[in-house]
Amino acid sequence: MCTISFMNLFFFSILSFVMSMIFIMNDYVVFIEWEVVSMNSMMIVMTVLLDWMSLIFMSFVLMISSLVIFYSKEYMESDYKINRFIMLVLMFVSSMMLLIISPNLISILLGWDGLGLVSYCLVIYFQNVKSYNAGMLTALSNRIGDVALLLAIAWMLNYGSWNYVFYLEMMKSNTEMLLIGSLVMLAAMTKSAQIPFSSWLPAAMAAPTPVSALVHSSTLVTAGVYLLIRFNILISTTWMGNLLLLLSGLTMFMSGLGANYEFDLKKIIALSTLSQLGLMMSILSIGFMKLAFFHLLTHALFKALLFMCAGAIIHNMNNSQDIRLMGSLSMMMPLTSSCFNVANLALCGMPFLAGFYSKDLILEMVSLSYINKFSFFLFFFSTGLTVCYSFRLVYYTMSGNSNFSSLNMLNDEGWIMLKSMMGLLIMSIIGGSMLSWLIFPTPVVIILPKLMKLLTLIVCIIGGLFGYYISNVSLFFSNNSFNNYNMSYFLGSMWFMPYISTYGMMNYPLIIGKMVVKSFDQGWSEYFGGQQLYLNLIKNSQFNQMMQNNNLKIYLLTFVFWIIILYLFMIFL
Known part of the structure; x- marks a missing residue:
């Protein structure tokens, strides 16, 4: 089943890509x-919108999902119910296809809930x-967005159609459209985890x-x-x-x-x-739609490769995921390490890899835009942090001695895993330049002062050196990040967000809901309703x-x- 699914999805990916070329040219x-x-x-x-954007995105999703299914043939080989797993992945891909080609909020909701x-x-x-626990947190967080989408559908009844494409121009000035x-935006923020x-x-x-790779x-x-x-x-x-610029920057x-x-x-990945995702959302909020889409596609390539390499490493390490127990993998797994390093460098924005074309362009357009100093700082400092943790990851996993117990x-x-990784490796190298020629056919020159032009490169180099140095002085059990434990705990636990989500956003509302059900549905309404009638x-x-x-x-x-009487x-x- 893996091989048939892989071949079908790959064929449809090529078909979709060829159609997108025709659509772009004409x-x-x-x-x-x-x-x-x-x-x-x-x-x-039921509406289908086929334009260059939906077709090229479908092509990329189908290509990555075909390689992921091929990869699963070996990764999940010990699973007796592997066909059930493949069926779930195929259901996932079909839901995504429905979402991509829908300009209609009703059919989007079908794909969204799928x-x-x-x-x-x-x-x-x-x-x-x-x-x-993780599944429940995922499902309940996403339900907030689903409810927002349902409310938007209900509000769009006022317009006589759910095809938002017809109302795009009207959106700017209409107050009701602002509400929708x-x-x-709330739905998108829950799905994209802002x-x-x-x-x-x-x-x-x-x-x-x-x-995870898909x-x-x-x-x-x-x-x-x-x-x-x-x-x-x-x-x-x-x-x-x-608002979106602030939240996505943070x-x-x-x-x-x-x-x-x-x-x-x-x-870490x-x-x-x-x-x-924060980078995509923030550049989108400034108004550069094509740039956000460009980064979305290039990021999909090297991030899927990064996850696949991580999977191969975990598979070989007897399901251990702790990077402190790795080391010297470049000696023992040279091909996997090469793919891993290429994906990491593409993520950092290494010149002429996939990530460079989108990331460098985004940061230069940010330098050229009218945004405040705080947002400017968040863009560049976060880029430095990306290089920092990438080099830290490479240092812990690739260099030194093997620390496995x-x-x-x-x-x-x-x-089989390597073949699927090789496919994404090629795309991670050539994908950025290929897409930039397709999406931006007219060359654009961004003229900036010399220091601002070099700022991206300087920030990346400083981030890389900092990541390497921090890892070097805190390797093994003399971990310097634990010297200031409170700060490490705060930053390492995503500013206490998991606790706020589980206790604040889910635990207490569920307890209140239980009390309401006990007192109303199973209390007064039962006493004066069903139970009283029964008695x-x-x-x-x-x-x-x-x-x-x-x-x-x-x-x-x-x-x-x-x-x-x-x-x-x-x-x-």
């Missing part, structure tokens, strides 16, 4: 509508308490690594960014843009700091994803039963009772 947009049901003046319509449900099933795939836009909904993304690392690179977490790219007119021209800063204090390999065989013999019916039926027992005393008593009636008349 400037085509195809809009297909199918009326499902009509009530008075309202129509529920993503939420299937991601919950994948997070709890390894059935243990940690996975269940703010609800959509502050204050960030805690679910690292928790979702409880899922199998192939799922979910946290190109599908689930980028769904929110993609939706906001479609609503970009509304975001960039209103107060929502300023998300980028917070996750960059957190990754420098983390020792779990998958969580998850926090890195969170940082890049037991004897085990580390090798590069997982050929009255019992009493009436007992009385009827008593009357039908043919008891002579009862008949005599009844006869006397009616005689008295008639007598009184006649007296009063």
Whole structure:
């Protein structure tokens, strides 16, 4: 099943990419509508919007998911129910396809909720308490966004159609459209894990690594960014843009700091994803829609590769994820280490790799834009932090001696995993330049002062040196980050966000909900509703039963009772 799914998805990926080329060259947009049901003046319509953006995004999602399924053939080989796993991944991909091609909030909700449900099933795939908790945190965090989307759908009843494409121009000035836009922005923020909904993304690392490679690179977490790219007119021209810029900048800063204090390999990569999502959201809030989309695609390539390499390392390390127990992997797993390092350098923005083309362009456009000093600082400092934790990760895993506690065989013999990694390796090297020629066919010259032009490079070099130095002086058990334990704990736990999410946002509302249910649904409304009706019916039926027992005393008593009633009636008349 793995091989068939891989071949089909890869074929559709190539087809979608070729169609996107035709659409870009001829400037085509195809809009297909199918009326499902009509009530008075309202129509529920299934809509498909095919333009260069949706087709190229579909192509990338299908390519990464095909390679992830091929990779899973070896990674999940010990799983007896591997077909169930593949079916879940395919359901996930089909939900994502539905979301990408829909310009209609109803059909978007189908894909959106499909993503939420299937991601919950994948997070709890390894059935243990940690996975269940992570799954519940993921599901409940995303429900907030789902409710916001439902409210937006309800509000759009005022317009006669759910196709937001028709109202994009009207959005700028209309107050009602601003309300719909703010609800959509809330939905996108929960899906893309922006502050204050960030805690679910690292928790979702409880899922199998192939799922992480798919979910946290190109599908689930980028769904929110993609939706906001479609609503970009509304975001960039209103107060929502300023709010989103602040929150996404803080998300980028917070996750960059957190990754420098983390020792779990998958969580470091998850926090890195969170940082890049913050970057996409913040550049989108300034108004550069194409740049955000460009970074979304390049990031999907090297982040999926990074997760795959991490999976191969964890697979070889007998399921150990602690980077302090790794070391000298470049000697024992040279091919995997090469892929890992290329993906890391692409993430840092190493010249002429995929990440460089989007990241450098974003930072130069930020330098060219009218934004405040605080946001400018967040952009560049967070870039430095990205390089810092990437070099720290490479130092801990690749150099020095092997710190693994037991004897085990580390090798590069997982050929199926390596083949899928090689496919993404090639794309991580050439993908950035290829996409930049496609998305920006007209060359644009960004003229800045020399220091500002070099600022990105300077920040990256300083970040890299700092990451290497900090790791070098705090290797093994003399860990200097624990000298100031309170600060390490605060920064390492994402500014206490997981505790606020679980206790503040979920625990107390659920307790209040339980109290409300106990006092109303199972209390007063039961007493005056169902239960009272039930007791009255019992009493009436007992009385009827008593009357039908043919008891002579009862008949005599009844006869006397009616005689008295008639007598009184006649007296009063």
